Amino acid sequence: MGRRPGGRVTFRAIADEAGVSIATVSRVVNGSTRVSEGTQRAVREAAQRLGSGFARTRSGAPPVLVYCPYALTDYFGTIVTSVVETLALHGRRALVLAGESAQDDTSALLALPEQQGIAGAVLVLPPGSTRDLEALHARRYPLVVVDPRAELPETVASVSAAHAAGARRVARHLLGLGHRRIGFIGGPADWLASRNRLVGHTAALAESGLLPDPALMAAIAEPTTHEGHTAARLLLSRTPRPTALVAFNDKTAAGAVRAAREAGLTVPGDLSVTGFDDSELGQSITPALTTVRQPLEEMGRMAVSLLVRLVAGHAVDTLHVELATPLVVRDSTAPPAAESRV
Missing domain, CATH: 1.10.260.40 (lambda repressor-like DNA-binding domains)
Structure with missing residues (x-):
């Protein structure tokens, strides 16, 4: 691999x-x-x-800052790796500012225009306010945001996955199997991806004549296995319980699978579970997760492509790019048990 x-x-x-x-x-x-x-x-x-x-970088070419204030594992590591490797193909060096400690170093971003030796920046899910990004953009500083946390102005370049479309696909899949009581484990409330996925989920329900049931909704503060486990336990305590759980990502789905087993339920015999990301974790757990693939490597490549054009002063007609999120059906979903069908 x-x-x-x-x-x-x-x-x-x-x-x-x-x-x-x-x-x-x-x-x-x-x-x-x-x-x-x-x-x-x-x-x-x-x-x-x-x-x-x-790969050799072009002599004298100013480097690019790659800012990712999260641990470089799974999701974020894949994006950053793709950005760094694609920059190398363009003859550019990468200065990587990463890890949770970087969350407190937003001053480095605001000072970028004063740093003559840095050509531009790729920012991965930056936690700061959009005002900081608008301020950088207003100074004509070349930057591209990957997977923005909040909605950006139309003039700030960004690359993301089609979160709403992916959530709609996975909900349609469960509805097509016959599920009607579908629990939804949403992501952090302040993440744009969380809101967009909820939009896609509710749109699929509406297509089947269903309204969102607040009793089947749970939210998490962080997309971790632990939080997924806690949210799933809450939803599985409902009466009647859901026959399927849609998790925010593969980590939270793994936590949901554990909660189901602790409750004496089999997956997918008693409960279907879906993830989002198509991570190595989702492929390796038992049963392998039905999930939505995020094109993480392509997101990194596209971000560099946009940035290179911005640095060169070229016109960019499409500043907000959304990449397709296909459904990947594996072993964690099945029709609901006969006694659970309504």
Whole structure:
């Protein structure tokens, strides 16, 4: 899984082989002096074992800031890896500011226009207010937001997945199997993705003549397995209980599967469960999750494509790009048990 279809080894594979973070691999590739000689050697040896040489960046080309204030695992690691690798293909170095500690370093973003040596920025789900992004854009600073947390002005470039369409597909799938009591575990209330997925879910219900039932709705503060487990336990305590659960992502779906087993329910015999993301976790748990695939790598590539054009001063007609979110049907969904059908 470490190679792209073209045979190129990914930064994530090198990071796993060397036992370091993706950000550390990026620093080694970019020649940063902030990495110890021992770690640099470990990364280069890992790359050699995997049959990779590092892409050369264009001499004198200013680097691009890649800001992701979250741990670079699963979802965020895939996006950042794609951004860094695509920048390398364009001859650009990446300066990666990542990890939860970066959430408190928003001052670095506002100071970007004063930093002459940075060409632009790719911001992954930035937690700050849209006012900060508007201020940067007003100063004509090249930036692209990946998976924005809040709705952005039309003039700020962004790349995201089609959250509403994906949620609509998964709800239609469950409705097509015969489910009518479908529990919904929504994401953080202040995330644009959460609101859009709820829109898609309720639209699918309306197509089948159903109204959203507040008793079948639960919300989580963070998209984690623990929170998914807690929300699922709440929904499964309802009478009558839901015959299916739609989880915000694959992690929360994994928590829902555990809650079902603790309640003596089988998945999908007694309860169908769906995720969102199509992560490695969703593919590896039992049963494998029916989910919605987010094109995370393509989101990273598209973000770089937009940024390169903005840095070059080219006109960009489409600043808000939404990428398709196909349904992936696996083993965690089935028609409701006969006694549960209404």
